[in-house]
Amino acid sequence: MSLTTATTLNRRKSVAQILANRGEALLVASLGNPTYDTSAAGDDPRNFYVWGAMGGTCMVGLGLALAQPDRQVLAFVGDGEMLMGIGSFATIAVKQPKNLKIIVIDNEHYGETGMQPAHSGRGVDIAGIASACGFPTAYTVSTQAELDKTAESICSRPGLECVVVKVMASVEPSSLPSRDGPYLRSRFREAVLGQGKGGHN
Protein backbone atom coordinates (compact mmCIF):
# COMPACT_ATOMS: atom_id res chain seq x y z
CA MET A 1 0.00 0.00 0.00
CA SER A 2 1.64 3.22 -1.07
CA LEU A 3 1.54 6.49 0.82
CA THR A 4 1.73 9.99 -0.56
CA THR A 5 4.20 10.82 2.17
CA ALA A 6 7.49 8.91 2.14
CA THR A 7 8.00 7.28 5.53
CA THR A 8 9.68 4.21 6.90
CA LEU A 9 8.16 4.52 10.36
CA ASN A 10 6.35 1.47 11.72
CA ARG A 11 3.24 2.25 13.77
CA ARG A 12 3.83 -0.30 16.54
CA LYS A 13 7.47 0.69 17.02
CA SER A 14 6.64 4.40 16.92
CA VAL A 15 3.89 4.11 19.55
CA ALA A 16 6.09 1.89 21.75
CA GLN A 17 8.91 4.42 21.47
CA ILE A 18 6.63 7.29 22.54
CA LEU A 19 5.29 5.28 25.49
CA ALA A 20 8.74 4.12 26.62
CA ASN A 21 8.97 7.40 28.56
CA ARG A 22 5.34 7.38 29.66
CA GLY A 23 5.80 8.19 33.34
CA GLU A 24 2.45 9.08 34.91
CA ALA A 25 0.72 10.00 31.66
CA LEU A 26 -2.88 8.99 31.05
CA LEU A 27 -3.83 7.61 27.67
CA VAL A 28 -6.93 7.44 25.50
CA ALA A 29 -6.86 5.61 22.17
CA SER A 30 -9.31 5.57 19.30
CA LEU A 31 -10.87 2.47 17.81
CA GLY A 32 -8.89 0.17 15.55
CA ASN A 33 -5.15 0.37 15.22
CA PRO A 34 -4.40 3.04 17.87
CA THR A 35 -6.08 0.75 20.43
CA TYR A 36 -4.08 -2.23 19.19
CA ASP A 37 -0.83 -0.24 19.05
CA THR A 38 -1.12 1.19 22.55
CA SER A 39 -2.15 -2.12 24.10
CA ALA A 40 0.70 -3.90 22.29
CA ALA A 41 3.10 -1.41 23.88
CA GLY A 42 1.80 -2.60 27.27
CA ASP A 43 -1.77 -2.77 28.51
CA ASP A 44 -2.22 -0.56 31.56
CA PRO A 45 -5.18 0.52 33.74
CA ARG A 46 -4.35 4.10 32.74
CA ASN A 47 -5.18 3.24 29.13
CA PHE A 48 -8.75 3.93 28.05
CA TYR A 49 -9.64 2.35 24.73
CA VAL A 50 -12.54 3.96 22.86
CA TRP A 51 -13.75 0.94 20.89
CA GLY A 52 -16.49 2.90 19.11
CA ALA A 53 -17.90 6.45 19.18
CA MET A 54 -15.67 7.32 16.22
CA GLY A 55 -14.50 10.91 16.13
CA GLY A 56 -14.76 11.42 19.89
CA THR A 57 -11.41 10.33 21.28
CA CYS A 58 -9.77 13.77 21.27
CA MET A 59 -12.78 15.17 23.13
CA VAL A 60 -12.57 12.37 25.69
CA GLY A 61 -8.99 13.56 26.03
CA LEU A 62 -10.11 17.17 26.53
CA GLY A 63 -12.61 16.32 29.28
CA LEU A 64 -9.98 14.19 30.99
CA ALA A 65 -7.26 16.83 30.64
CA LEU A 66 -9.53 19.50 32.18
CA ALA A 67 -10.48 17.17 35.04
CA GLN A 68 -6.86 16.16 35.71
CA PRO A 69 -4.82 19.30 35.03
CA ASP A 70 -1.74 17.95 36.80
CA ARG A 71 -1.52 14.80 34.68
CA GLN A 72 -0.31 14.58 31.11
CA VAL A 73 -3.01 13.22 28.78
CA LEU A 74 -2.08 11.51 25.51
CA ALA A 75 -4.74 10.95 22.86
CA PHE A 76 -3.63 8.40 20.27
CA VAL A 77 -5.90 8.60 17.24
CA GLY A 78 -5.94 7.38 13.66
CA ASP A 79 -6.11 9.77 10.74
CA GLY A 80 -9.65 8.61 9.86
CA GLU A 81 -10.75 9.19 13.46
CA MET A 82 -9.20 12.66 13.46
CA LEU A 83 -10.86 13.59 10.18
CA MET A 84 -14.25 12.51 11.53
CA GLY A 85 -13.83 14.71 14.61
CA ILE A 86 -11.89 17.48 12.90
CA GLY A 87 -14.01 20.21 14.51
CA SER A 88 -12.69 19.17 17.90
CA PHE A 89 -9.36 20.75 16.91
CA ALA A 90 -11.14 24.12 17.03
CA THR A 91 -12.85 23.38 20.35
CA ILE A 92 -9.62 22.15 21.96
CA ALA A 93 -7.52 25.02 20.59
CA VAL A 94 -9.95 27.57 22.03
CA LYS A 95 -9.71 25.86 25.44
CA GLN A 96 -5.88 25.43 25.26
CA PRO A 97 -5.32 22.70 27.85
CA LYS A 98 -1.60 22.66 28.64
CA ASN A 99 -1.55 18.94 29.45
CA LEU A 100 -3.04 17.45 26.28
CA LYS A 101 -1.05 15.89 23.44
CA ILE A 102 -2.88 14.65 20.37
CA ILE A 103 -0.81 12.04 18.56
CA VAL A 104 -2.24 11.14 15.16
CA ILE A 105 -0.91 7.82 13.88
CA ASP A 106 -1.41 8.55 10.20
CA ASN A 107 -1.16 5.74 7.65
CA GLU A 108 -3.26 7.69 5.14
CA HIS A 109 -5.77 4.83 5.01
CA TYR A 110 -8.72 3.29 6.83
CA GLY A 111 -6.76 0.27 8.05
CA GLU A 112 -9.60 -1.44 9.91
CA THR A 113 -11.98 -1.60 6.97
CA GLY A 114 -9.76 -2.72 4.09
CA MET A 115 -7.15 0.02 3.60
CA GLN A 116 -9.32 2.43 1.67
CA PRO A 117 -7.48 5.72 1.01
CA ALA A 118 -8.15 8.58 3.46
CA HIS A 119 -8.10 12.32 2.80
CA SER A 120 -4.83 12.54 4.75
CA GLY A 121 -3.07 10.91 1.79
CA ARG A 122 -4.80 13.10 -0.74
CA GLY A 123 -3.54 16.50 0.21
CA VAL A 124 -5.30 17.15 3.52
CA ASP A 125 -2.70 18.28 6.06
CA ILE A 126 -3.98 17.31 9.52
CA ALA A 127 -1.22 19.16 11.42
CA GLY A 128 -1.88 22.19 9.22
CA ILE A 129 -5.54 22.15 10.25
CA ALA A 130 -4.59 21.93 13.94
CA SER A 131 -2.22 24.84 13.45
CA ALA A 132 -4.85 26.91 11.64
CA CYS A 133 -7.28 26.22 14.50
CA GLY A 134 -4.82 27.71 16.97
CA PHE A 135 -2.72 24.83 18.30
CA PRO A 136 0.49 26.54 19.46
CA THR A 137 2.46 23.49 18.33
CA ALA A 138 1.42 21.20 15.49
CA TYR A 139 3.70 19.35 13.11
CA THR A 140 4.23 16.17 11.13
CA VAL A 141 7.07 13.70 11.61
CA SER A 142 7.98 11.14 8.98
CA THR A 143 11.57 10.14 9.74
CA GLN A 144 13.14 8.28 12.65
CA ALA A 145 15.27 11.30 13.51
CA GLU A 146 12.17 13.53 13.75
CA LEU A 147 10.34 10.95 15.85
CA ASP A 148 13.33 10.58 18.19
CA LYS A 149 13.30 14.33 18.77
CA THR A 150 9.61 14.54 19.70
CA ALA A 151 9.24 11.19 21.47
CA GLU A 152 11.86 11.93 24.10
CA SER A 153 9.72 14.24 26.22
CA ILE A 154 6.22 14.25 24.74
CA CYS A 155 4.86 12.37 27.75
CA SER A 156 6.01 15.07 30.14
CA ARG A 157 6.57 18.46 28.48
CA PRO A 158 3.90 21.15 28.96
CA GLY A 159 1.81 22.72 26.23
CA LEU A 160 -0.98 21.74 23.87
CA GLU A 161 0.40 19.86 20.86
CA CYS A 162 -0.72 17.92 17.84
CA VAL A 163 1.88 15.55 16.44
CA VAL A 164 1.06 13.69 13.25
CA VAL A 165 3.25 10.60 12.88
CA LYS A 166 3.28 9.38 9.28
CA VAL A 167 3.57 5.60 9.38
CA MET A 168 3.61 2.85 6.78
CA ALA A 169 0.25 1.27 5.97
CA SER A 170 1.35 -2.02 7.51
CA VAL A 171 -0.84 -4.78 8.87
CA GLU A 172 0.37 -5.75 12.34
CA PRO A 173 -0.23 -8.86 14.46
CA SER A 174 -3.40 -8.79 16.55
CA SER A 175 -3.30 -7.07 19.91
CA LEU A 176 -6.76 -7.08 21.41
CA PRO A 177 -7.17 -5.57 24.88
CA SER A 178 -10.43 -5.83 26.81
CA ARG A 179 -13.42 -4.29 25.06
CA ASP A 180 -15.67 -4.45 28.12
CA GLY A 181 -16.68 -0.84 28.78
CA PRO A 182 -17.52 -1.04 32.51
CA TYR A 183 -14.24 -2.85 33.18
CA LEU A 184 -12.17 -0.36 31.18
CA ARG A 185 -13.73 2.70 32.83
CA SER A 186 -13.64 1.26 36.35
CA ARG A 187 -10.01 0.20 36.21
CA PHE A 188 -9.07 3.56 34.67
CA ARG A 189 -10.87 5.54 37.37
CA GLU A 190 -9.40 3.42 40.13
CA ALA A 191 -5.92 4.00 38.71
CA VAL A 192 -6.50 7.76 38.54
CA LEU A 193 -8.82 8.48 41.47
CA GLY A 194 -8.07 5.63 43.88
CA GLN A 195 -9.43 2.29 44.99
CA GLY A 196 -13.21 2.13 45.30
CA LYS A 197 -13.72 5.05 42.92
CA GLY A 198 -14.33 2.92 39.84
CA GLY A 199 -18.05 3.64 39.58
CA HIS A 200 -18.70 6.64 41.80
CA ASN A 201 -16.80 9.67 43.09
Add this chain to the structure above:
Amino acid sequence: MSKEWVTDVYGTIKAIGVRQVAYVPDAGHTQLIKLCDADPDIHSVSLTTEEEGVAMLGGAWLGGQKGMMLIQSSGVGNCINMLALIQECRMPFLTLVTMRGEWGEFNPWQCPMGQSTQAALESAGVFVVRADNEKEIPETVRAAALLAFNSNRAVAVLISQKVLGIKDFNK
Protein backbone atom coordinates in the same frame (compact mmCIF):
# COMPACT_ATOMS: atom_id res chain seq x y z
CA MET B 1 -31.11 39.42 35.83
CA SER B 2 -31.64 35.73 35.21
CA LYS B 3 -35.03 34.08 35.25
CA GLU B 4 -35.86 32.23 38.45
CA TRP B 5 -35.65 28.78 36.90
CA VAL B 6 -32.20 29.56 35.54
CA THR B 7 -30.79 30.57 38.93
CA ASP B 8 -32.47 27.54 40.49
CA VAL B 9 -30.92 25.18 37.93
CA TYR B 10 -27.54 26.85 38.32
CA GLY B 11 -27.79 26.40 42.10
CA THR B 12 -28.68 22.74 41.62
CA ILE B 13 -25.76 21.93 39.35
CA LYS B 14 -23.38 23.77 41.69
CA ALA B 15 -24.71 21.82 44.68
CA ILE B 16 -24.30 18.56 42.79
CA GLY B 17 -20.74 19.48 41.88
CA VAL B 18 -20.88 19.91 38.11
CA ARG B 19 -17.44 21.11 37.00
CA GLN B 20 -17.63 20.88 33.21
CA VAL B 21 -20.37 22.40 31.06
CA ALA B 22 -20.32 21.84 27.30
CA TYR B 23 -22.72 23.64 25.03
CA VAL B 24 -23.82 24.55 21.56
CA PRO B 25 -25.45 27.95 22.04
CA ASP B 26 -29.21 28.22 22.04
CA ALA B 27 -31.38 31.20 22.88
CA GLY B 28 -33.11 29.21 25.64
CA HIS B 29 -29.78 28.50 27.35
CA THR B 30 -28.37 32.03 27.06
CA GLN B 31 -28.57 32.93 30.74
CA LEU B 32 -27.33 29.57 32.02
CA ILE B 33 -24.40 29.68 29.59
CA LYS B 34 -23.51 33.17 30.85
CA LEU B 35 -23.53 32.00 34.47
CA CYS B 36 -21.33 29.00 33.62
CA ASP B 37 -18.93 31.05 31.48
CA ALA B 38 -18.45 33.46 34.39
CA ASP B 39 -17.87 30.71 36.99
CA PRO B 40 -14.16 30.10 37.68
CA ASP B 41 -14.94 26.65 39.09
CA ILE B 42 -16.64 25.47 35.90
CA HIS B 43 -14.85 24.54 32.70
CA SER B 44 -17.27 26.04 30.21
CA VAL B 45 -16.66 24.69 26.70
CA SER B 46 -18.31 25.87 23.50
CA LEU B 47 -18.54 23.04 20.95
CA THR B 48 -18.52 22.97 17.17
CA THR B 49 -21.06 20.11 17.24
CA GLU B 50 -23.01 18.34 19.95
CA GLU B 51 -21.31 14.94 19.78
CA GLU B 52 -18.08 16.57 20.94
CA GLY B 53 -19.81 17.29 24.24
CA VAL B 54 -20.88 13.69 24.75
CA ALA B 55 -17.29 12.52 24.37
CA MET B 56 -15.94 15.35 26.50
CA LEU B 57 -18.25 14.58 29.41
CA GLY B 58 -17.23 10.91 29.19
CA GLY B 59 -13.62 12.02 29.56
CA ALA B 60 -14.53 14.39 32.39
CA TRP B 61 -16.09 11.56 34.36
CA LEU B 62 -13.12 9.28 33.70
CA GLY B 63 -11.06 12.02 35.34
CA GLY B 64 -13.42 12.37 38.30
CA GLN B 65 -15.48 15.42 37.30
CA LYS B 66 -19.20 15.69 36.71
CA GLY B 67 -20.44 17.47 33.62
CA MET B 68 -23.52 18.65 31.81
CA MET B 69 -24.35 19.56 28.22
CA LEU B 70 -26.68 22.33 27.04
CA ILE B 71 -28.05 21.95 23.51
CA GLN B 72 -31.07 22.51 21.30
CA SER B 73 -33.23 19.66 20.00
CA SER B 74 -31.79 20.08 16.50
CA GLY B 75 -28.45 18.82 17.85
CA VAL B 76 -29.72 15.61 19.40
CA GLY B 77 -29.34 13.61 16.20
CA ASN B 78 -25.66 14.50 16.10
CA CYS B 79 -25.12 12.70 19.41
CA ILE B 80 -26.44 9.25 18.66
CA ASN B 81 -23.33 7.26 17.78
CA MET B 82 -21.24 9.09 20.39
CA LEU B 83 -23.71 7.98 23.07
CA ALA B 84 -22.29 4.46 22.55
CA LEU B 85 -19.43 5.57 24.81
CA ILE B 86 -21.82 6.51 27.60
CA GLN B 87 -24.13 3.53 27.19
CA GLU B 88 -21.47 0.86 26.75
CA CYS B 89 -19.31 2.10 29.63
CA ARG B 90 -22.33 2.87 31.83
CA MET B 91 -21.22 6.42 32.50
CA PRO B 92 -23.37 9.23 33.91
CA PHE B 93 -24.49 11.80 31.35
CA LEU B 94 -26.75 14.80 31.81
CA THR B 95 -28.06 17.08 29.09
CA LEU B 96 -30.62 19.89 29.06
CA VAL B 97 -32.28 20.14 25.66
CA THR B 98 -34.35 23.16 24.67
CA MET B 99 -37.06 22.09 22.25
CA ARG B 100 -37.78 23.51 18.82
CA GLY B 101 -40.27 22.42 16.23
CA GLU B 102 -43.16 21.71 18.54
CA TRP B 103 -44.92 24.86 19.84
CA GLY B 104 -45.84 27.56 17.35
CA GLU B 105 -42.69 26.86 15.34
CA PHE B 106 -42.02 29.30 12.51
CA ASN B 107 -39.18 27.41 10.84
CA PRO B 108 -40.38 24.10 9.37
CA TRP B 109 -36.82 22.81 9.14
CA GLN B 110 -36.84 22.52 12.94
CA CYS B 111 -39.81 20.17 12.91
CA PRO B 112 -38.28 16.83 11.80
CA MET B 113 -35.61 16.70 14.53
CA GLY B 114 -37.96 18.26 17.07
CA GLN B 115 -40.50 15.58 16.39
CA SER B 116 -38.00 12.73 16.76
CA THR B 117 -35.93 14.14 19.64
CA GLN B 118 -37.41 12.02 22.41
CA ALA B 119 -37.60 8.81 20.36
CA ALA B 120 -34.03 9.27 19.10
CA LEU B 121 -32.69 9.73 22.61
CA GLU B 122 -34.65 6.80 23.99
CA SER B 123 -33.55 4.55 21.14
CA ALA B 124 -29.96 5.34 22.14
CA GLY B 125 -30.58 4.29 25.74
CA VAL B 126 -31.10 7.75 27.24
CA PHE B 127 -33.71 8.37 29.96
CA VAL B 128 -35.89 11.28 28.89
CA VAL B 129 -37.84 13.56 31.21
CA ARG B 130 -39.81 16.61 30.13
CA ALA B 131 -40.42 19.98 31.73
CA ASP B 132 -43.39 21.72 30.14
CA ASN B 133 -43.33 24.93 32.15
CA GLU B 134 -40.85 27.04 34.09
CA LYS B 135 -42.04 25.82 37.48
CA GLU B 136 -41.27 22.20 36.64
CA ILE B 137 -37.74 22.80 35.44
CA PRO B 138 -35.68 23.02 38.67
CA GLU B 139 -37.05 19.86 40.29
CA THR B 140 -36.93 17.97 36.99
CA VAL B 141 -33.29 18.91 36.49
CA ARG B 142 -32.46 17.96 40.07
CA ALA B 143 -34.07 14.54 39.72
CA ALA B 144 -32.40 14.01 36.35
CA ALA B 145 -28.99 14.90 37.77
CA LEU B 146 -29.44 12.55 40.72
CA LEU B 147 -30.49 9.73 38.42
CA ALA B 148 -27.53 10.38 36.14
CA PHE B 149 -24.82 10.66 38.77
CA ASN B 150 -26.11 8.26 41.42
CA SER B 151 -27.17 5.50 39.03
CA ASN B 152 -24.64 6.11 36.24
CA ARG B 153 -27.23 6.63 33.55
CA ALA B 154 -27.66 8.94 30.58
CA VAL B 155 -30.50 11.39 31.21
CA ALA B 156 -31.92 14.16 29.06
CA VAL B 157 -34.25 16.91 30.24
CA LEU B 158 -36.36 18.26 27.40
CA ILE B 159 -37.43 21.83 28.08
CA SER B 160 -40.61 22.62 26.19
CA GLN B 161 -40.65 25.33 23.55
CA LYS B 162 -43.53 26.79 25.57
CA VAL B 163 -40.98 27.98 28.12
CA LEU B 164 -39.02 29.97 25.58
CA GLY B 165 -42.12 31.19 23.80
CA ILE B 166 -42.81 31.51 20.12
CA LYS B 167 -39.80 32.92 18.26
CA ASP B 168 -40.56 36.04 16.26
CA PHE B 169 -38.67 36.02 12.98
CA ASN B 170 -40.27 39.26 11.78
CA LYS B 171 -38.46 41.61 14.12
